[in-house]
Amino acid sequence: MNFTQNEKLKQLSERSIVIGVDIASELHYARAFDWRGVELGKVFKFENSAEGFKNLYAWIERIKRQAQKDSIVVGAEPTGHYWFGLASYLKEQNIKLVLVNPFHVKRSKELDDNHPSKTDAKDPKTIAKLVIEGRYNEPYIPEGLYAELRIAVTCRVRIQKEMNSIKNRIQRWLKIYFPEHETVFGKFDATSSMLVLQVAPLPRDIERLGVEGINRIWRDNKLRAVGMKRAKSLYEAAQKSIGCTEGESCSRMEIQLLLQDYHTKTAQYQAVTETIDGLCRQIPEVAKLLEIKGVGLVTVAGFLSEVGDIKRFNSPKQIQKLAGLALRESSSGKHKGQTTISKRGRARLRAILFQAVMPLVAKNAEFAEIHNYYTTRTQNPLKKKQSLIALSCKLIRVFYAILTKGTDYDPKKLIMDIHRPVEYLAA
Structure with missing residues (x-):
């Protein structure tokens, strides 16, 4: 490459x-x-x-x-x-x-x-x-399955950002017109909450419906998780609401449009996720990657969309450099500067790896053990963030081995890679 x-x-x-x-x-x-x-x-x-x-x-x-x-x-x-x-x-x-x-x-x-x-x-x-002078790089333009995957993952990222934006706008609307709403439902996107918002978004609308009317909305939609008790709490919150009462007509229109946008983006997100899942399943080694505890479809799809055909790389260090995780040092004479990562490369790949490592440390026993070793070892202990970066590089090596050789994930081999195998063998 x-x-x-x-x-x-x-x-x-x-x-x-x-x-x-x-x-x-x-x-x-x-x-x-x-x-x-x-x-x-x-x-x-x-x-x-x-x-x-x-x-x-x-x-x-x-x-x-x-x-x-x-x-x-x-x-x-x-x-x-x-x-x-x-x-x-x-x-x-x-x-x-x-x-x-x-x-x-x-x-x-x-x-x-x-x-x-x-x-x-x-x-x-x-x-x-x-x-x-030879100061150039040959571009990699994905082809076939990897081109499809990169486009699909890019769409998913865009839709996710748009969904977050719409969520923030809905929460802003609720803070202005019905601030007590979250005390009843917690999250506005709960099914029971969304059903009421579509019919009676404002406190005045809820008062007109009454407790029976609110409960009837849930019964008509066969929702069993909520009942008269929740309906009564919502009705009482509406009666005591301090929300803005001006511009009710257009405020109703605004929340209806926001809810429509939210439902549209949710449907788009589900469709794109299904497409990504179908594309990933066409790569045989993906099933082995998903067997790693703490690794999900989003991580695998994001990694493959950024890296493309992994067989074009001769070493996992090349992927590490592509992600901007190569080490950078600034030294001169007797002065030895602090070693950091280069951050020259695909920022999204670097973000995907870092976001993948955090749940791995929480859920995967092997990665948690290595993280603990890196941060507590006697010689050159790493800070927590430095350890997560080191684990990101280790995750690259794990993915590279599985995707290129077709081997299964081996937790024992991962543990043996750290420089104290004798202690683990004794244990």
């Missing part, structure tokens, strides 16, 4: 042309250079459309004939989502695309002219020079 810089440099030869492309929403700029950095031709502009891509391909072919070269490498910045279309087109044409870090472009733009300007015509040259 990863090449060293020397291997990247060896991929360019005298027969290579490096094309730097500055990507924007509508108009892209391209410049061509040979492997030594000598420019071939002038700046070329093309639109972000099928016609524009055809013009780019014709320009590349013309440059190839004029320079008598046969190998093309296109370098670009991963600008938002605008580069996806170009990447797909270049793949169809069997042209290699590599990506450079925008931070590197920003820092190296003054090397040629000693000027801080940053223009659409200048950036392609800076990008191409970084590619020539």
